[in-house]
Amino acid sequence: MSLIPGEALPYFENMIYLPMIIQILERDRETIEISPFKLKGPYINIVERALNAVKSDLKETNNYARRHNMKLIKQGKDSTFTEYLLIHNSYEDKRRYLNVRLRNRTEELMNIYFAKSGNQHTKGVVSK
Secondary structure (H helix, E strand, C coil): CCCCCHHHHHHHHHHHHHHHHHHHHHHHHHHHHHCCCCCCHHHHHHHHHHHHHHHHHHHHHHHHHHHCCEEEEEEEECCCEEEEEEEECCEEEEEEEEHHHHHHHHHHHHHHHHHHHHHCCCCCCCCC
């Protein structure tokens, strides 16, 4: 039985996924900037809006973690699993995440952030 409360788990998962998304989006932005696209601006804007939203969510997560004495430590990684140590008020829980699941969930979250960032500026667009 885990001694870490259920309401803390989404924050621990944010502490895992959001830094990965930030790293991916920053690399993608650099790739777009040096790519031969004629119109780079729209792509960069989408990535920037998503990146800002992710950073904002990570800041909220870190504030919550600090207030609730939460810490996440990456303990190891092999070809199949990545292991994390979740610490909440001196209680510890080791969890192993399947790398394929980490990748798929990261992609899923990126799609959510892109959808959110794309919906911000569609008001007033003429539809047929």
